[in-house]
Amino acid sequence: MAAHLRFHDLTLGYDRHPAVHHLTGEVEEGAMLAVVGPNGAGKSTLFKGIVGLLAPLSGAIDRGLGVRNIAYLPQLAEIDRSFPINVYDLVAMGLWRRIGAFGAIRKMERERIEGAIATVALTGFERRPIAGLSGGQMQRLLFARLLLQDSRLIVLDEPFNAIDDRTAADLVALIHRWHGERRTVMAALHDMNLVRLHFPQTLLLAREPVAWGETGHVLTAENLMKARRMCEAFEEAAAECAVAAE
Amino acid sequence: MLIYDLLVSPFAEFEFMRRALVGISVLAVGAAPVGVLLTLRRMSLMGDAMAHAILPGAAIGYLVSGLSLFAMTTGGLIAGLVVALAAGGVARATELKEDASLAALFLISLALGVAIVSVRGNSVDLLHFLFGNVLALDNETLVLIAVVATVSLLTLALIWRPLVLESVDAGFLRSVSRSGGPAHIAFLALVALNLVGGFQALGTLLAVGVMILPAVISRFWSRDLTAMTVSAVAAGIVSGYCGLLMSYHAGLPAGPAIVLVSAVIYCASVLFGRCGGLLRGLVSRRHLEA
Numbered sequence: 001m002a003a004h005l006r007f008h009d010l011t012l013g014y015d016r017h018p019a020v021h022h023l024t025g026e027v028e029e030g031a032m033l034a035v036v037g038p039n040g041a042g043k044s045t046l047f048k049g050i051v052g053l054l055a056p057l058s059g060a061i062d063r064g065l066g067v068r069n070i071a072y073l074p075q076l077a078e079i080d081r082s083f084p085i086n087v088y089d090l091v092a093m094g095l096w097r098r099i100g101a102f103g104a105i106r107k108m109e110r111e112r113i114e115g116a117i118a119t120v121a122l123t124g125f126e127r128r129p130i131a132g133l134s135g136g137q138m139q140r141l142l143f144a145r146l147l148l149q150d151s152r153l154i155v156l157d158e159p160f161n162a163i164d165d166r167t168a169a170d171l172v173a174l175i176h177r178w179h180g181e182r183r184t185v186m187a188a189l190h191d192m193n194l195v196r197l198h199f200p201q202t203l204l205l206a207r208e209p210v211a212w213g214e215t216g217h218v219l220t221a222e223n224l225m226k227a228r229r230m231c232e233a234f235e236e237a238a239a240e241c242a243v244a245a246e
Numbered sequence: 247m248l249i250y251d252l253l254v255s256p257f258a259e260f261e262f263m264r265r266a267l268v269g270i271s272v273l274a275v276g277a278a279p280v281g282v283l284l285t286l287r288r289m290s291l292m293g294d295a296m297a298h299a300i301l302p303g304a305a306i307g308y309l310v311s312g313l314s315l316f317a318m319t320t321g322g323l324i325a326g327l328v329v330a331l332a333a334g335g336v337a338r339a340t341e342l343k344e345d346a347s348l349a350a351l352f353l354i355s356l357a358l359g360v361a362i363v364s365v366r367g368n369s370v371d372l373l374h375f376l377f378g379n380v381l382a383l384d385n386e387t388l389v390l391i392a393v394v395a396t397v398s399l400l401t402l403a404l405i406w407r408p409l410v411l412e413s414v415d416a417g418f419l420r421s422v423s424r425s426g427g428p429a430h431i432a433f434l435a436l437v438a439l440n441l442v443g444g445f446q447a448l449g450t451l452l453a454v455g456v457m458i459l460p461a462v463i464s465r466f467w468s469r470d471l472t473a474m475t476v477s478a479v480a481a482g483i484v485s486g487y488c489g490l491l492m493s494y495h496a497g498l499p500a501g502p503a504i505v506l507v508s509a510v511i512y513c514a515s516v517l518f519g520r521c522g523g524l525l526r527g528l529v530s531r532r533h534l535e536a
Contacts, residue, residue, distance in 0.1 A: 068422070070421075079414060080413060083414045085471060093411055097422055149422075
């Protein structure tokens with residue numbers, strides 16, 4: 001099976017401080033992978049590296065597909081909620097790679113947009129300004145936009161934070177649908193029950209990979225304890241990495 | 247006949263009044279949409295700083311070749327863009343936030359501009375630089391204003407989608423396209439262009455008025471971007487018309503009169519505006535069923 005993503009001794013970070021340290025491994029096409037770990041474990045940093053917003057400090061990421069075929073949902077999406085734009089227009093921007101800056105939205109596009117809005121149960125909200133949406137409705141909107149992006153790899157950074165159970169259940173169902181369509185999904189999550197219930201594979205990260213594989217084998221009490229200890233050991237004034245110097 | 251004398255005859259009788267009305271209206275068509283996006287992108291202060299920055303640029307043009315429209319316009323345009331880009335650069339390279347460097351740069355520009363004009367000109371010239379003279383628009387200036395409005399509308403049509411998406415969700419635009427940066431630069435150029443257009447009519451200190459005030463007013467009347475843009479243009483034209491009448495009948499200087507009319511509309515909008523006006527909140531106290 002083709003690997004969608006391959007990490008070669010990947011180190012990502014800010015200002016020379018590594019936030020993801022010496023990660024090697026691959027994500028297979030069609031995988032449904034949870035990325036878990038304490039705060040500061042490097043989950044968001046890893047995702048930024050995958051979508052190309054952050055260049056590696058060392059090592060490399062091989063993408064089996066172009067950066068343009070990756071859909072990315074950032075944590076606390078940096079959306080200006082007071083901007084006067086309505087639900088329909090913002091969802092429609094998921095078609096950017098199809099319509100670009102000038103392409104018209106014709107009947108076929110309109111049907112796809114309406115379909116995506118219906119899938120996330122926001123029908124009736126099309127003309128509402130985004131300023132009036134609740135947190136859950138906003139996340140539904142962003143999932144509708146992801147749907148339209150129609151990407152082979154979907155990267156979700158803590159998609160269920162501050163979202164009620166009903167909305168989370170609906171969105172998890174959407175992720176299962178993507179999995180069924182053999183898309184690759186990676187999601188950073190904190191809710192271990194949700195991971196155990198829905199995600200076959202897990203990467204436990206604590207700046208360095210602690211364990212990676214079948215969820216049942218990764219999420220053991222021992223591994224989780226180890227991850228917490230490794231994150232607490234982070235030093236502000238770290239020496240130069242010995243492995244990198246070799 | 248009284249109404250005719252009050253509202254129409256100043257324009258029917260005097261050519262300079264007609265020219266002023268045409269100039270201000272065309273200016274509003276280009277500047278108001280730019281202003282709407284400027285305020286939505288939280289860049290009002292940037293508009294202010296660029297307006298001031300035009301002064302030394304235009305003043306250097308004036309030093310080199312006297313009251314030549316071309317020299318002053320080019321000088322102003324370059325200076326406006328330099329300040330916009332410099333503020334962004336300083337903010338990225340140092341700890342100083344962009345608004346702080348803008349505040350610094352516009353004070354420097356104002357002082358520098360006044361000093362340069364005073365080297366060669368007299369106090370009448372200086373007043374012209376600071377407040378413009380909307381009642382003395384010659385053909386050249388009217389053409390300049392028309393070109394500015396045309397270029398603005400065409401450019402906005404080209405960069406509208408990336409510009410709007412960058413304002414709402416810059417991270418998403420970055421993940422699907424590289425057009426955010428070029429759109430931003432083109433937009434800054436449009437701001438400078440419109441300020442230079444407004445400079446001849448209203449001077450450096452008030453040129454930003456036709457850009458920002460109508461945009462702020464429109465915010466109180468609509469929550470839809472297209473409707474906001476249209477109402478901002480309308481507010482700009484109405485301010486121009488009423489301001490010119492006020493200056494004619496009351497003998498006030500035209501530029502300040504136009505901005506003052508905008509200010510009155512602004513105050514009325516803050517109080518009575520359909521979207522978030524203060525008195526609206528008091529009147530419709532009872533909440534809805536759902």
